[in-house]
Amino acid sequence: MSKPLILVTNDDGITAPGLRTLIDVMRQLGDVFVVAPDSPQSSMGHAITLDSTLYSKKIRTAAESADVEEYSCSGTPADCVKLALQELLPRRPDICVSGINHGSNSSINVIYSGTMSAAVEAGIEGIPAIGFSLCDYNWEADFEPSRPFVKTIVSEALLHGIPNDVVLNVNIPKVAEGKIKGIKVCRQAKANWKEKFDKRTNPMGRDYYWLTGVFELLDKGEDTDEWALSQGYVSVVPTQFDLTAYHAIQDVNNWNFNER
């Protein structure tokens, strides 16, 4: 039986240590094909490049070998997946994995996540897809404790498949090796960011802002990703791109649309 073909991407860019870890773990499971942004694309959401050009470059690395091919791309994470599927891959991949992101994509962060947008893009194309994130924004974050969990989850996804029109959002707590308690399948916790704009004046005298904020959890449920992470578990949230709020259709149907 031929080895699975695994498409690997991320949003922190081709040089990110989290991507390097993911490539390394995926080489244990199949042939690895990397298409990742040539520069960091964090908090890009599901942006795509329509009004400008896309470049892609075959990357030579010291680690290059028969089972890994690597390309960089000038676009967003979603662009990387589109370009990989249409132009670069030799055949349809068996799975697409994105990450490991430097920083959490749990709870409402999924909405802003370039890591997850790459996974969603693959999911829209009918390819099983998983986004991985470590809850540590540091570039020198320790990805070692993540390895066995990433391997288990991708192995199981290759074995069972992922339900149609669903992609997995996996977050890994920032705890020392051996301290992760296990894996929990969760729902997305309700939360938002309490924004604070740091207003400054530039050398030319013009005001500008930096966006900063504090994460505000609005959900005490013990079935949420935030709860699992706080207890030292890896969280797995099945995530969909049918955004219809079915429960609200009936409500809005009672509005009076005939008055104008």
Next chain:
Amino acid sequence: MSKPLILVTNDDGITAPGLRTLIDVMRQLGDVFVVAPDSPQSSMGHAITLDSTLYSKKIRTAAESADVEEYSCSGTPADCVKLALQELLPRRPDICVSGINHGSNSSINVIYSGTMSAAVEAGIEGIPAIGFSLCDYNWEADFEPSRPFVKTIVSEALLHGIPNDVVLNVNIPKVAEGKIKGIKVCRQAKANWKEKFDKRTNPMGRDYYWLTGVFELLDKGEDTDEWALSQGYVSVVPTQFDLTAYHAIQDVNNWNFNER
């Protein structure tokens, strides 16, 4: 009773005719406060600006009057909403409307939509929010037929409120004045884009790509937004930002997470 305060934004930028139409209609319903991108931000998805600075500028227009205030912002649509809510607005708005977008945001397009990301951002903050899009990409699109429907939908939303954690995705068919048949509450149709990359060579001899594609509808349901639009109706899809695929939790819970 004081007039409602209406936050208006978009993703095509502060000069877009679709925004001008929306401002004009909203002035019939309340006090209007505009914070829109200073340049087009289409297909930005839910991007936010974390690694660079944001500028905002109070805009003077010929139409400026007591009931309209306008700012431009150097960021994405989601940035505009965050900046408006935290820094620019005199008080919490009663509703946020985004658009009218030049081009469809029905079906899977909602995922890539800057127009909807602005509405979702307001929704996350607990503010009733609606994204409006006209299924015509032309900058000179005719927004006249949209006016009464935009007014009706916003009036009803102000009257009834919008269910918690739900924002409305409204798409308007490209048909002549008087030919729109009415308003239908729908679910998001399943579809994707069949991408095609147009590969070219730049004057320096390097290959680059333009992303193009064809919309592929994968859903014959007559309860979808695509069906409603094809029949000449305005589509209203209640849209959520809890992306959990609840139906898939049980399935993934049956995976074996203990093997490593």
